[in-house]
Each structure stands twice: as structure tokens, then as C-alpha cells.
Amino acid sequence: MANGEPGAAVGGKVDDKSVEIFLGKLLRWGVLLAALVVFVGGVWFLMESHDVAQNYKTFRGEPAELRSVPEIVRQAIELRPLGVIQFGLLLLIATPLARVLFSVLGFGLERDWMYVVITLLVLALLVYTLASSSTT
């Protein structure tokens, strides 16, 4: 690795660059997996209800079983098509979360504790949004 590589100034065995390349691959696979799950759920949904008229003009909001993480997982396990799509979307929302999580480890390996704390704060905010009670 050349001198002056980003992050080299902090002085650690693991530099930012190798962590970032790993993260980039992780994200790409995460997105492809999510897209595959959404696609399978989508094809299934259309096979079952392709001639149903859809109405997105009036807002009704999704039913409770397609809103919370545990409910979506349960719907997906029961192999309901819409639940499978929603689970794929959940996987997609989780990809930036995984990136933040691995950044905590990356900064930890570099012994950059200030940024471990900053990254944990961002992670906590993300988890809060998915876990907070819904207010319509």
C-alpha cells in the first residue's frame, strides 16, 4: 500500500481502503439478494392476482402485518407473496445498516474510538427508525 493512502494517517494494521472494498462487495450482494427476493415475491403475487384492479389513488396505508419487522418476517415464512416482497424490501433497507455496522468494526480495528462512538450513534438512530412504534 502506498504512503498517504486515505486513513493511513491514523496508524492501524487495517486501513480504510481494504475495509471499504469488502463493504462494497457486501452491499452489492445484499442488493442483488434483496432484488431476487422481491422479484420472486413479485412474480408470485402477479400469478395469483394479475387481474385485480389496483388503486393507489386513495391512500389507505398498509395493513399491520406489512408494517413491522417481526410481522413481515412471519408473513414471509408463511410464504405470502406480499410478505415475501416486503421481506425483500426489508433486506434492502438493511444493506446501508450493514455497512454502518461493519464501519463500527472497521474503526474499532483501527482503534479510532471517537469514530466507533460516532458510528454507533448513527447505527442506533437507524435501529430506532425500524423499531419505533408507528404513529400514523
Place this chain on the structure above:
Amino acid sequence: MNALEFTLVVALGSFLAGMLGSLTGLGGGVVIVPLLTLVFGVDIRYAIGASLVSVIATSSGAAAAYLREGYSNMRVGMFLEIATTVGAISGAFLAGYLHTSIIAIVFGVVLLYSAYASTHTLNNPPEGIAADRIATMLRLDGSYPTADGFKSYHVRHVPLGFGLMYVAGVLSGLLGIGSGAVKVLAMDQAMKIPFKVSTTTSNFMIGVTAAASAGIYLRRGYIDPGLAMPVMLGVLAGALVGAKILPGAKVRTLRIVFGVVIAALAVEMIYQGLRGKM
């Protein structure tokens, strides 16, 4: 239209949006909401939910290509991410209380700014910028590869950049967009970060910000699987194809065409919002 026809037409529209967004560097999310609301008559809340999902897909999908280039500054990104996630949470909560017509008008105004910004290429900040006390304390300064080896840079005006990032987060949570234009403005103009570093760092931040908003939209029931499915798959496929044909594309002409399309959609959004039809 039945569900199958609707899905296919929305997927095709999203594919084109994703391809244009990737070719011009503006992102597909910015036209998804006008496309769904103005063309397909979708309620703006469903449209924003679906748009957020597509923003995450393009951001995470493009990350590998960006990260390999080694330009992004993870410390700047993570530190500013505090501002954008708190902003996104505020914006998403605000979206639950504001009338949809007001959201449409704000959307139109932000869209007009994006169209304006797309026609103005930003220049790298001047050389020899002095170190900043807060930036030094937060270890934000970095270096990036150029033709003549690694070049180091100093980050300036951290509080202003942080404040602008909060605004970018609010807009992202309220409108379901990546707010890339505002993020690059904050990092380029305010914090004096070199263009290549700010765009790649911004790509990372867009995904995290959109995920914060998407979490709240999902809990609120604004993310409909039947609608988000064709939008996400279409935009993602479009972005991948766009990235493939980018080297041979006439980017300058495309930017102007896309800029005009965006401006027209923006005016229509504002008009419909003022009429109270959104």
C-alpha cells in the same frame, strides 16, 4: 389497468428513470415521485415510500464501484451522517403532519433546484486551504488519488456543513429523495471538499439517510409491496444498464435533456400542489 399491466408499465418507467439518473449522475429517485404521482395518479405518500426504496437500491448497488476508486472519506461521511439521519427522522415525521399539497410544492421547488444544479458543474476548491480547528479535532482531513499521486485536502466550515446536511436529511425524509444535490453543495461549497471525494462520500450517505426515512415510512404503512416492487427492480436494472453504457454516452446532451424534463415535472408538481390536487 389490471395489476399485471400496471406493474409492467411502472417497471418500464422506473427503468428509464434509473438509466437517466445513472447516466446523468442525478439519481433516479428524483423523478420517481413525479412519474408516479403525475403520470400514474399514485398518492404521493405511496410514491415517496417506493422512491425511498429505489434510492437505497441505487446507492448500495453503486457503492462497490465508488469504493474501489478509493475517493470517499468515511470519517466525513459518518460524522455528517449524524446530521442527515436526525434530519431524515424529522422529515419523515413532518411528512405525517403536512398536507400532501404542501409536500408536492416543496418537492417541486427542490426539483427545480436539482435541475439548476445539474447544469452547473462544480469546480474543485482552490489549493492551499488552511487547516480548520474543528476538522482537525474530528480528524476529517484526508487525501485522494490524482494523476500526480495522492493529494491531501483540508475540510473547512464543519458546523455550516453539518447544518446543511441536516436540511438534506429533512428533505430526504419529507420527499423520499436522496438529496444528492444538497449533500454535494454542503461538502463542495461549504466544506471545500474536492469534487470527486464529495460525490462518492455523498453516494454512501444517500443510502444511509434513505434507510432511516424508509424505516419510518415502513412502520407507518407508506411502503406498498405491489408498488415498490416494480419501482425498485426497474430503477435498479436501469441504473445497472446506465452504468454499463456510460463510457460511450453523450453525457452533456443527456444532462441538458434530463434537466429540462426535471424542470417541467417540477413546475407541474408545484401547479398541481397549488390547485390542491395532490
